[in-house]
Amino acid sequence: MKTKKKLALLPAALLLLALLLTACGNQTNFRVNAAVTLVEQEYSLAFRNDDPLRNYVVAAIETLNAEGRVEELSRKWLGRDAIEFGKDAEALSKLEEPEAHTLLVGVDINSFPMAYMQEGNYWGFDVELASVVCSRLGWTLKVLPIEKENVYIELYSGNIDVAWGGIALDQKEIDARKYTQYGPYIENDIVIISRDGSRISGSASLKRRNLAMPTTPEATAALETQPKLMEKLGQITRLPGGTTECFAALYAGECDAVLTDSTAMMYFNSH
Numbered sequence: 088m089k090t091k092k093k094l095a096l097l098p099a100a101l102l103l104l105a106l107l108l109t110a111c112g113n114q115t116n117f118r119v120n121a122a123v124t125l126v127e128q129e130y131s132l133a134f135r136n137d138d139p140l141r142n143y144v145v146a147a148i149e150t151l152n153a154e155g156r157v158e159e160l161s162r163k164w165l166g167r168d169a170i171e172f173g174k175d176a177e178a179l180s181k182l183e184e185p186e187a188h189t190l191l192v193g194v195d196i197n198s199f200p201m202a203y204m205q206e207g208n209y210w211g212f213d214v215e216l217a218s219v220v221c222s223r224l225g226w227t228l229k230v231l232p233i234e235k236e237n238v239y240i241e242l243y244s245g246n247i248d249v250a251w252g253g254i255a256l257d258q259k260e261i262d263a264r265k266y267t268q269y270g271p272y273i274e275n276d277i278v279i280i281s282r283d284g285s286r287i288s289g290s291a292s293l294k295r296r297n298l299a300m301p302t303t304p305e306a307t308a309a310l311e312t313q314p315k316l317m318e319k320l321g322q323i324t325r326l327p328g329g330t331t332e333c334f335a336a337l338y339a340g341e342c343d344a345v346l347t348d349s350t351a352m353m354y355f356n357s358h
Contacts, residue, residue: 117338118283118356121349123290123316125309126277128255130201130213131270135242138267143185144249145269146178147220153178156219164200164212165350166357171272179223188226191247192217193233197303198253199330200354201275204232213252235305239265253350276349277309282337287344295321299333300346302326310346 134141151157153176161170194202194213202211209230221228230252233241238250239260250256250266255275261268279298281287287296293316300306302325310317317323324342326332333345334355 119280119334119337119345119352120283120288121276121278121352122281122287122293122344123279123313124276125279125312125346128275128277129271130198130254130273130275131256131268132272133238133242133250133254133256133266133268134248136264136267138248140188140190140248141267141269142182143179143224144190144220145173146175146182147223148216149173149175149178151216151219151223157216160212160216160219164215165353167353169273169350169353172270185224185226188224189229190217190221190224190226190249192228192230192252193238193241193247193250193254194230194252195235195254196232196252197301197305197329198275198348199351201350202230202252203329211252217251242266273350277306277346278349278352279344279346280337280352281344285343290316290319293344294319296343297322297324297341298344298346299324299326299336299342301329301333303329306346 132144134144148157149172152170152172153174157170157172158168161168192214194209194211196202196204196209198211200211201213202209204210214230217230218228231247233247233250235250235254236257238254238256241247242250253275256268260266279293287293290313298320300310300323310323324336326336330347330351333342333347334351336342337345
């Protein structure tokens with residue numbers, strides 16, 4: 088098996104073309120399907136234990152969900168109603184008026200389309216929902232990049248108020264009650280996907296197929312959960328541009344399959 092750590096970056100025009108093709112309704116030609124699930128996980132929010140900020144954030148989310156705003160954002164980013172928050176139209180009215188605050192939100196910027204950076208700005212479903220929550224509460228939003236392995240440290244150092252943005256919490260930390268979880272609110276499996284019609288389905292069909300994947304430690308760890316599959320694959324190309332570059336390579340025929348998140352698959356199948 089030959090492994091290449093880096094491939095020349097696809098031209099910006101090619102990436103734009105790939106994204107435009109999906110946005111223009113050519114979904115029959117450019118839909119993708121999951122061939123193999125490597126890791127099953129879920130996204131949640133995490134707060135410091137006994138932090139009253141949690142009450143306001145959760146109340147705002149559940150009020151917005153009752154009003155249909157969360158579903159609207161889910162359909163915008165994921166193409167369907169995929170989010171599972173509680174609903175309570177009266178949640179905010181049960182609390183005292185919130186004081187002015189800057190909410191420090193920690194996100195994983197490698198979790199497209201939930202949270203990511205583009206041209207120096209933060210984007211994604213979680214980022215936009217956090218912004219709407221802050222608007223409802225009269226707060227200011229400040230987004231900060233974090234590593235999901237450091238959720239506990241970031242919270243209790245005061246660097247962030249909430250871990251929220253493509254964060255799959257550590258089950259051992261949840262069980263130890265190191266912080267307070269809200270969620271999970273969406274499943275996000277790490278999967279290997281291929282273009283619709285490629286006849287790739289299951290690990291056996293990936294033999295000698297070329298795979299593109301992000302350079303993130305999480306992606307590498309996910310692939311390493313299946314060493315036999317790694318032996319079957321052909322060339323593995325690690326692309327520093329992340330999810331969008333991997334999908335552009337797939338659409339351009341530069342690889343046969345991509346290691347990505349199931350939420351990213353939802354995004355590209357609906358745009």
